Amino acid sequence: MNSPSQRLADKILKRLLHEKLLSEPEAKKLLPKLADGKLRSQDWRLAIELSTPRKTKP
Amino acid sequence: MPFSLPFEKGKQLTVIYGENGTGKSTICDAFEFLSRGKVSSLENRGLGQTLRFWPSMGKTPSDISVTLETSDGSCCATMTRSGEVTAVPTDKRPRAEVFRKSQILSLIEATPGERYAAISRFIDVSGVEASEGALRDLIRDLRRTQELAIAGLAQNQETIHQFWETAGRPATDAFAWAETECQRGTESFEAESAALNALQIAYARLVEIPDRLKAAQQAVKAAEKSASEAAKTLEDTVQTASKDAAEVVAVLQAAQAYLAKIPTPKVCPLCESEERMSNLANRIRLRLGAFSTVQASQSNAVAAKQTVQRAEQQLEIVRNKAREDVTRFEEVLAEFTWPKDIRLPTRPVPTTLTGLAGWLKDSVELPGEWRMAEIERHDRKQFVATLNHALETWRENTAAQKDLARLIPRLERALEIAMEERRRFTDEILASISAEVGRLYEAVHPGEGLNKISLELDAKKRASLEIGASFCGKDTRPQAYFSDSHLDTLGLCVFLALSALEESGETILILDDVLASADEPHVDRLIEMLYSEAIKFRHCIITTHYRPWKEKLRWGWLQNGPCQFVELMRWTPQTGLALIRSVPDIERLQKLLGETPPDLQSICYKAGVILEAALHFLTLHYECHVPRRATGLYTLAELLPALDEKLRQALRIEVQTGKDSAGAPIYKTVHLKDHLDELTRIAQARNVLGCHFNQLSFQLLDADALAFGQQVVELMNVLTDGDAGWPRNAKSGEYWATAGETRKLYPFKKP
Numbered sequence: 001m002n003s004p005s006q007r008l009a010d011k012i013l014k015r016l017l018h019e020k021l022l023s024e025p026e027a028k029k030l031l032p033k034l035a036d037g038k039l040r041s042q043d044w045r046l047a048i049e050l051s052t053p054r055k056t057k058p
Numbered sequence: 059m060p061f062s063l064p065f066e067k068g069k070q071l072t073v074i075y076g077e078n079g080t081g082k083s084t085i086c087d088a089f090e091f092l093s094r095g096k097v098s099s100l101e102n103r104g105l106g107q108t109l110r111f112w113p114s115m116g117k118t119p120s121d122i123s124v125t126l127e128t129s130d131g132s133c134c135a136t137m138t139r140s141g142e143v144t145a146v147p148t149d150k151r152p153r154a155e156v157f158r159k160s161q162i163l164s165l166i167e168a169t170p171g172e173r174y175a176a177i178s179r180f181i182d183v184s185g186v187e188a189s190e191g192a193l194r195d196l197i198r199d200l201r202r203t204q205e206l207a208i209a210g211l212a213q214n215q216e217t218i219h220q221f222w223e224t225a226g227r228p229a230t231d232a233f234a235w236a237e238t239e240c241q242r243g244t245e246s247f248e249a250e251s252a253a254l255n256a257l258q259i260a261y262a263r264l265v266e267i268p269d270r271l272k273a274a275q276q277a278v279k280a281a282e283k284s285a286s287e288a289a290k291t292l293e294d295t296v297q298t299a300s301k302d303a304a305e306v307v308a309v310l311q312a313a314q315a316y317l318a319k320i321p322t323p324k325v326c327p328l329c330e331s332e333e334r335m336s337n338l339a340n341r342i343r344l345r346l347g348a349f350s351t352v353q354a355s356q357s358n359a360v361a362a363k364q365t366v367q368r369a370e371q372q373l374e375i376v377r378n379k380a381r382e383d384v385t386r387f388e389e390v391l392a393e394f395t396w397p398k399d400i401r402l403p404t405r406p407v408p409t410t411l412t413g414l415a416g417w418l419k420d421s422v423e424l425p426g427e428w429r430m431a432e433i434e435r436h437d438r439k440q441f442v443a444t445l446n447h448a449l450e451t452w453r454e455n456t457a458a459q460k461d462l463a464r465l466i467p468r469l470e471r472a473l474e475i476a477m478e479e480r481r482r483f484t485d486e487i488l489a490s491i492s493a494e495v496g497r498l499y500e501a502v503h504p505g506e507g508l509n510k511i512s513l514e515l516d517a518k519k520r521a522s523l524e525i526g527a528s529f530c531g532k533d534t535r536p537q538a539y540f541s542d543s544h545l546d547t548l549g550l551c552v553f554l555a556l557s558a559l560e561e562s563g564e565t566i567l568i569l570d571d572v573l574a575s576a577d578e579p580h581v582d583r584l585i586e587m588l589y590s591e592a593i594k595f596r597h598c599i600i601t602t603h604y605r606p607w608k609e610k611l612r613w614g615w616l617q618n619g620p621c622q623f624v625e626l627m628r629w630t631p632q633t634g635l636a637l638i639r640s641v642p643d644i645e646r647l648q649k650l651l652g653e654t655p656p657d658l659q660s661i662c663y664k665a666g667v668i669l670e671a672a673l674h675f676l677t678l679h680y681e682c683h684v685p686r687r688a689t690g691l692y693t694l695a696e697l698l699p700a701l702d703e704k705l706r707q708a709l710r711i712e713v714q715t716g717k718d719s720a721g722a723p724i725y726k727t728v729h730l731k732d733h734l735d736e737l738t739r740i741a742q743a744r745n746v747l748g749c750h751f752n753q754l755s756f757q758l759l760d761a762d763a764l765a766f767g768q769q770v771v772e773l774m775n776v777l778t779d780g781d782a783g784w785p786r787n788a789k790s791g792e793y794w795a796t797a798g799e800t801r802k803l804y805p806f807k808k809p
Contacts, residue, residue, distance in 0.1 A: 005185035008483045012186065015475045021468055037188030041196035044189075048468050 009035035023051040059634025069622040071592040074601045075608045076626030081635040082601035086156055086570040087112075089599070092124040092135040093154035093566070095143030102160070109141045115631070126152055152596075154566040155557040162549040162572055166537060170522040177491070177513075177523065180559055181484050190476045197469050204462040207455045214452035221445055233449075240446040247439040253394040254432040260387040261425050264407060267380040268415050274373040281369040285362035292355035307349040314342050384409070400431055488513040488523075494555035495548070501587040502547050502580055511536075511548070525552075543580065546572075550584075558594050567595040573604050581606070589621065613643065613671055643668055644774050651767050658763040662748030665770040666694065669737060669744070672770075672777060673697035675784060679794065680705055680808040694741045698734070706731040708809045711776050711785075712793075712802040723799065733773045740766045777801070 016022040026047040033039040100108035125134040133150035145151040222232035229235035317339040496511040510528035527536035592598035627636040647664045682700035712725035743766040782796035785803040794803040
């Protein structure tokens with residue numbers, strides 16, 4: 001059985017995906033670190049930045 | 059002494075009954091030893107390290123061996139001399155949760171912190187909390203960076219505006235002007251600045267020319283004058299000396315050189331005479347001394363001539379250098395296209411010293427102007443660089459500000475989601491545990507548990523858990539208002555709810571004497587609740603010294619279908635732990651009836667007692683009239699007539715015989731009247747054969763005794779279900795039913 005942290009991490013990432021704050025590949029990368037408490041500030045920033053839609057140039 | 063406890067196949071619940079000191083807790087210890095390698099029943103008894111007390115008296119740790127044999131394989135736990143417990147094979151080691159009477163209030167009376175620790179494994183999300191903390195830190199840092207970027211942006215704008223104002227507000231706005239200014243570049247300023255610098259250097263060299271030329275010319279004149287004076291002195295000195303003095307000096311110098319090589323010649327090297335040869339060298343030195351003034355004058359004259367030559371050479375060098383400097387200046391002037399604001403000499407540099415001096419006098423102000431022009435261009439270059447830097451920083455800060463303005467809200471939303479989900483997750487787990495505790499508690503204390511028990515995390519304290527309960531309509535702490543019995547039940551319910559949360563299907567649940575403080579009728583409900591909860595676990599073992607439980611099982615008053623009941627004999631050092639199998643009385647009666655030859659007295663005695671139990675049940679159920687008696691003891695002669703004719707006509711049982719193809723139960727209806735009438739007719743067999751020595755028994759046939767026993771068995775088989783117990787459930791409102799409605803007793807009320 002998954003630990004409470006793992007189950008919660010899964011729920012959080014699903015919502016972040018749903019709200020399009022994270023892309024699927026980034027969410028997959030974050031999952032183990034989020035549950036283990038090893039997610040650093042720069043990991044959060046990179047994941048959110050990479051998942052932010054780029055503005056299309058006119 | 060080795061002890062073996064066989065488990066009946068298909069029975070998930072084992073109730074172990076034994077009076078105090080029969081070894082109930084030892085069996086629980088064995089499961090804990092096998093599962094967890096420890097024996098907690100001895101803890102907190104002031105024994106310190108309990109290891110040495112684990113074996114029986116006179117035994118050693120290595121004598122301990124516990125084996126669990128199942129259809130899935132077996133696992134054996136033993137202990138080394140050093141106290142290490144090993145279980146082989148480890149993958150077959152059973153998972154067990156042991157809950158003892160001494161622990162029943164542990165979760166209730168524990169501090170909020172201890173209570174949290176007990177359930178932390180179900181709600182511990184510290185990993186996510188740490189990651190959430192990193193996100194919070196990031197947002198805080200980025201907010202600070204954003205504030206700095208905004209402040210920097212304002213400062214950049216102000217700087218550019220100041221430059222624009224200073225420049226006289228050209229163009230439409232400060233930034234358009236700044237962009238244009240910076241696009242111009244600084245190369246022209248650099249080139250002009252370099253040319254002006256070269257021009258100043260070249261001019262400075264021209265300025266030096268007159269002085270250097272004059273100095274060189276004066277040096278030539280001075281040298282010529284010195285040479286003239288030296289020549290005159292030499293002439294005078296020579297005239298003063300003999301006419302051939304010069305030649306004589308030469309001869310003497312040659313002789314001195316000769317004597318230096320040959321110090322004592324025998325003859326004169328010039329005339330070959332041997333006369334006056336002694337002391338010749340000394341005499342030559344004296345004579346040469348007399349000619350030294352001439353020699354000095356000669357040297358001075360030669361040196362003065364050489365000085366003149368050198369001065370003339372130097373003068374030529376200075377002249378050449380001056381020509382080069384003039385040429386260089388003209389080149390510098392020619393090789394650059396000078397801006398209009400730079401003033402230049404109006405005529406070429408003259409080639410004469412006098413002309414140059416006049417030219418320099420006419421252009422004396424120009425180097426100062428060039429210097430100022432150079433400084434002005436340098437300042438201009440610096441200004442553009444500063445403007446460019448300010449513009450670049452403004453662009454960077456603007457871009458950073460835009461990036462942060464997009465990123466921070468997304469990060470903040472992510473944090474919001476993480477916090478929301480974490481709180482919801484924890485609340486849901488606690489709510490589900492609370493609901494489960496409430497459901498279990500409700501089963502024992504109807505109307506007191508559902509939605510009335512809560513587990514609450516203290517938001518102000520970390521890792522702190524409170525138990526809440528509703529009492530007299532108010533939310534409060536149960537410890538303050540609940541009775542000991544209620545608290546015991548609550549403790550047990552919390553333990554059961556937590557145990558069921560984690561791999562319950564793999565867990566052996568062991569409850570050691572936990573019914574102690576429950577009172578009637580709660581204990582019946584508690585037992586029923588334990589029955590229904592036991593099926594959630596791999597197996598459930600309950601030990602008890604509660605005698606009514608044993609008796610109720612014996613009489614089939616409890617549904618004992620999934621339950622195996624075992625009884626322990628008193629422990630002795632000789633026998634150790636020993637089992638008695640508790641057989642329900644109806645089974646005993648059936649066994650007696652099957653014996654050959656039959657024991658009529660025993661059959662009648664046993665059948666009489668069982669019939670009394672059945673009549674006791676029916677007369678209480680239908681509130682039949684019997685003589686009022688303080689002892690509450692009644693004979694068959696009093697109980698049988700209490701079931702009057704009207705009731706007997708109405709009494710019927712629907713016996714479940716199976717299920718149809720759709721799964722609906724099939725019932726067969728049996729009227730009790732015939733059974734009761736027949737029993738009334740032959741009930742005297744009980745007293746005549748079963749209870750007393752009576753001559754009347756001589757007149758009775760064996761068949762009458764056997765018929766009495768058989769009739770009781772038939773009545774009981776119709777009225778009760780060996781697995782589901784007696785029809786006591788009134789939920790339908792139309793009949794009384796056993797568990798699973800295997801029997802339905804009509805009528806619901808006495809007609």
